[in-house]
Amino acid sequence: MTDILREIEKGHEAxxxxxxxxxFKVRCRASKxxxxxxxxxLGYGEAQASDYARQLVSHCLDAPNAAAxxxxxxxxxxxxxxxxxxxxxxxxxxxxxxxxxxxxADAYPLPLDTDHSPVGG
Numbered sequence: 001m002t003d004i005l006r007e008i009e010k011g012h013e014a015x016x017x018x019x020x021x022x023x024f025k026v027r028c029r030a031s032k033x034x035x036x037x038x039x040x041x042l043g044y045g046e047a048q049a050s051d052y053a054r055q056l057v058s059h060c061l062d063a064p065n066a067a068a069x070x071x072x073x074x075x076x077x078x079x080x081x082x083x084x085x086x087x088x089x090x091x092x093x094x095x096x097x098x099x100x101x102x103x104x105a106d107a108y109p110l111p112l113d114t115d116h117s118p119v120g121g
Contacts, residue, residue, distance in 0.1 A: 022104065029100035031060035031069050034093050038073045042080050066093060 035053030044052055060069050074089045 026097065026100045026104055027064065027066075028057050028060055029103060030066075030093065030097040031057045033096035033099055034069065034073060037092050037096060038077060041077060041082050041084065066097070069093065 032053045035056035036049055038056070039049030039052045042052070056069060056073065059072055063069070070086075070090055070093050073093075074084075074086055077084055077089065
């Protein structure tokens with residue numbers, strides 16, 4: 001009976017790990033896409049846009065919630081004189097998050113990647 005309970009526990013731990021890993025990757029990809037969107041509105045060139053997106057992903061790692069990333073971009077847009085409502089900026093982040101989730105679903109259709117081992121096998 002203890003072995004069965006341990007296998008169930010391992011299954012829950014594995015699912016939690018996969019879910020957290022997916023959330024992390026999607027959040028980082030969404031921040032990158034959002035950074036590229038914002039860079040376009042800021043009038044940045046390709047290299048500068050890439051740097052801005054990387055900087056936003058780094059900010060995402062320091063403050064792992066969407067509100068901090070949206071606020072940061074909103075402030076950058078306002079400082080540059082770009083007139084966008086907060087609702088528009090938030091909607092753009094939501095679109096980027098949905099696109100990031102879809103990209104990961106397409107790229108990794110299997111629930112277990114090579115760094116995860118099947119539970120009970």
